[in-house]
Amino acid sequence: MEGFVVAVDRGRYTCLIASEGEKGRRRKKDRAEGAAMSGRVVVAMKARELGRKGIVVGDRVALVGDVSGGPDTLARVVRVEPRTSMLRRSADDTEDTDGIERPVVANAEQLVIVTALADPPPRPRMIDRMLVAAFDADIEPLLCLTKSDLASPQELVALYAPLGVPYVVVRRGGDLGEVRERLEGRLSVLVGHSGVGKSTLVNALVPDANRAVSHVNAVTGRGRHTSTSAVALELPEGGWIIDTPGVRSFGLAHVSAETVLAGFPDLVEGTVGCPKGCTHLAEECALDAWVAAGHADPARLVSLRRLLASREGTSDDDRPDAP
Structure with missing residues (x-):
């Protein structure tokens, strides 16, 4: 039977199996291959024949065994269906220094980058990393700017306007109609x-x-990690959101330099004058003159070079107060 993985916990996979009515509705509407479902909750373990193949939230899987969903029952995942997308990040923060590429979620159609406008302050470099990850995974990005009652979104919106990234602005306790629509x-x-x-x-x-829910430290401006694992939640009006743990960094070691540059389309044209094999970090890079001529925001070039430097292991500090 087909299942949709909504949570992963120590080798146990919580899955939803569509009811007969839901299966018929999916066939009738010819829903997208990566779409989620509603139905019976089943807990499963990975079959031995899958070996070391990873299973993450958002995966569609084939289940056998006891799929009744009753107390103390356990099904087996025997196959992971082809994925329409895979969001990944490299472990490059101070807690995970093994450099291993880590899958985050599978089959997502939209990456919602949540950032506060104040308390804590925005971190454009982190946003840039996530945008590049979305580009690499072929997932549509959406900026969700929270706490607009504390600061204006104008400056941050203007920074990303050249990229054409859609955004929504949220104030604490305010209406979420536009977010729900997205x-x-x-x-x-x-x-x-x-x-x-x-x-x-x-x-x-x-x-x-x-x-x-965490509270932001008044001294450091940082919050405490409260979500410890990814979980898929069904929205009342239809659709699903996958909530992920808060991250201190979003490594891009698995992404090529060309892909990083492609995440900055406002700068790509400026590389035409670069020498062959240009790393865009050296003095002979043509991007400096391109930006100086007013073709792009200097902050965008700073972000690009920080990402490229991070890939090479020469810079890995995404703190708001980093130089």
Whole structure:
């Protein structure tokens, strides 16, 4: 039977199996291959024949065995269906220094980058990393700017206007109509560093989600990690969101330099004058003159070079107060 993985916990996979009515509706509407479903909750383990093949939230899987969903029952995952997308990040922060590429979620259609406008302040370099990851995974990005009652979104919106990235602005306790409209009928993954209001947003969108909410440290401006694992939650109006743990960094070691550059389309044209094999970090790079001529925002070039330097291991500091 086909299942949709909604949570992963220590080798156990919580899956939803569509009811007969839901299966018929999916066939009738010819829903997208990566779409989620509603139905019976089943807990499963990975079959031995799958070996070391990873299974993540968002995966569609084939289940056998006891799929009744009764107490103390356990099914087996025997196959992971082809994925329409895979969001990945490299472990390059101070907690995970093994350099291993880590899958985040599968089959997402939209990457919602949640960032606060204040308390804590925005981190454009982190946003840039996530945009590049979305580009690499062929997932549509959406900026969700929270806490607009504390600061204006104008400066941050202007910074990303050249990229044409869609955005929504949210104030604490405000209306979420536009956010719901963007999420309806889609499988979206929410990412953001701790303290930006992601869990608060999830709880407002899915009232019975009960995701833990953190408080921002008044001295460091950082939040405490409250979500410890990814989980898929069904939206009342249709569609799903996958809430992920807050991250301190979003490594891009698995992404090529060409892909990083492609994530900055406002700078690509400026590389035409670069020498062959240009790393875009050396003095002979043509991007300096391109930006100086007013073709792009200097902050964008700074972000690009920081990402490229991070890939080479020469820079790995995404703190708001980093030089």
